[in-house]
Amino acid sequence: MTLDTSATRTSGRSDDRSTPGFVETVRLISGREITMRMRSKAFLISTGVLMLAVLASVVLGSVFGSQSELPKVAVVAGATDVVEGNPALEAVPAADQDAAEQMLRDGDVEAIVAPAASEPLGIVVLGLESTPNEVVAALSVSPTVELLDPAAVDPMLAYFVAFGFGIVFFMSALTFGTTIAQSVVEEKQTRVVEILLSTVSARALLTGKVIGNSVLAFGQILAIAVLALLGLMLTGQRVLLGGLGPSVIWFIVFFAIGFVMLAALFAATAALVSRAEDIGTVTTPVTMLVMIPYFLVIFFNDNPTVLAIMSYVPFSAPVGMPMRVFLGSAEWWEPFVSLAILLATAALAVVIGERIYRSSLLKTGARVPWGEALKS
Template structure:
């Protein structure tokens, strides 16, 4: 069977090649790629080029504390700068020669800063002072530091542990929902605009004479789905580079198993929405009409997105089973919670059923409205045409 026997393949290839020759589409993809790489790699590069922070000290005990603090500075360490006295330390801090100075105080030490003290430096110095002071006091009492700390350890036991730390899990959850939202919205508008352009230029009449209208619809949906998946792969590749460059490869061990689920939810949700976006384009006769005809599609995307990001745990659980919303909610839940495997399977079954219904309804509306020119049609009118 050749491509002529499958006209939707020709339409899909036409969609892909047209978009790949579109400088705006290629440029936006490149910009997105650069943003993702910069957001993940640039902070690590800047941190790596800055070198260890310099801490001024005026005696040997202060130097010992700073050296101890270096072990808690995330591997970056601190550089000890020997200064003659407090006046020299004050001048070094004021001139910016050192980030801070550690000086003897009435009951321990004083951290001297210019207009503020970096929270990381302050935290590391506090921990180091406590460690060094405890060791000295233990020695005076004839005890080892381990003996002095017997019975003082606190262990955290989580009843419902998530696979990722809270901050990381929330970031990834929002990120997955945002990727689906932005991709579906961006490509959806391109589908609608493409349909209107073909109607305005009368190209659609030529295509409809040579190819079944449903093949036109399937070609657009499948072609843009392939492009959207390609863009997702690019984003994933850029994120992978960023994670490896910033030494966060451990996150991949958690994200990788969910990636396959995300692709399934993405494809089904995108296909359903792509059919609706094509209908939105077929209802319009000019580009100016898209503001009203695409509004339902925008709301179908926007409401579940904000719901999946800002709703409570119970509400997110419910949303993860609602078609379209599940494409944004369920993958995030699988990263942040211990979700039984039956739940994503049920959500996929519901989404698949909804996708089939939406696409079938969209195909019928598309057939009835694509060749309607002269004025914008409403959804109620289009449904009436279908019944007629």
């Protein structure tokens, strides 16, 4: 009886100490990755600087927009009818010509509008040291202009939105992708990975790394989006908020899936080498996949053909499709088709990346050739 009880207890202890399953292992590894990054001062400082830059851009845009004052002009009696009702000028009544000149010399106004019977328009514009071109332009009669194919969005605004999508995708993907690559090589160089693989599988190790860093990258992007939208709301830029909101939401969705794809590729390529000095060489192809969409969306944000192609290419879809949604050039179904293509490509990248990672992780010394990594 005693021996049976002891055997039962021993068996119970053995069950309690059983190796954790795949899901539990991935949870532990991803939690370790998140904890390590959150304790990094460099990560916290860079995130804080990025947040401040986004907030500052929103606030400064509101401040500069509100500071655009109309040019003030001193209006002498007899010229009031010409200036009144002009939305581009702010009229300041003057008692006479001398009073108007004194206001101009004191810097209270930018020009004087006075009656002149000898002039064709019946008025004369007086400046101090140079021609007040802005006032002259406001008083000029311009012909009606009609556009056959008007742009739905202001070109300058479209450029800044494209720059915002491009730089956020570029910085976040490159920062976290490089972090994953450095982590893989560091574990391989110090042979820590040999200890890890004695208790967990290579697939679980890769999955945990990708998920942990993806959660951090997604959290950073989500925080930036919330901060930008909140800033637009608080500063009263509701017109821009209404047009930017849907495209930001799509950007977050596309980035979350696209980063998983890039993270798997960064980890796989880094596993091919054993020295930190070689990381840049093997990860260059993946880095180019991050840089090319950034430059394309900056230089071709007004080219509908290039944007249409970008929105369906998996590596550029995270910036191409949200940009088309903002411009209003994408049909309602196009983001879903592009997202399906991105999901399929991400799944394929993860499978290939896991194969390369698993076959190269324990090979030290010279760089592992691509063909050998794929065949193993």
